Amino acid sequence: MGDTLGDLKSRDIDNLQFLLDKKQTHVYRSATEAYVAVGEMVRQAALRGGLDLKALMDMSINSDDGGDMVDEAMEQTGVRIETREYKGSIDRWRSGIYVYKNNEILAFIGAVTKGAFGLTIETAYA
DSSP: OOOOHHHHHHHHHHHHHHHHTTOEEEEESSHHHHHHHHHHHHHHHHHHTTOOHHHHHHHHTTOTTHHHHHHHHHHHHTEEEEEEOOOSTTTGGGOEEEEEETTEEEEEEEOOEEETTEEEEEEEEO
């Protein structure tokens, strides 16, 4: 018998909490700096999983089927990237970008939030 949605959610939260034990907090002075950093963090996380997003984008920019190329490369490498936004104070800490390798969390890049010293991003890598 397969896992229920509740089982999958529970395992996903457990894996995220395990990752967050190794989290790092990054602080930026401007939104531009923060979002450029998010892009680089996603690129680096995908690269850890064997997916070179920069090379893919460079190749697909001059192609009519660029989106298909990216989808195919993600499928071949087993890398999946998801953006999740959780409403409400209880689950808000889970908002961000999840990078998976073969359905296991490879990296978590938290949503950009306002902190005491600037804009913050929490990251964690497997």
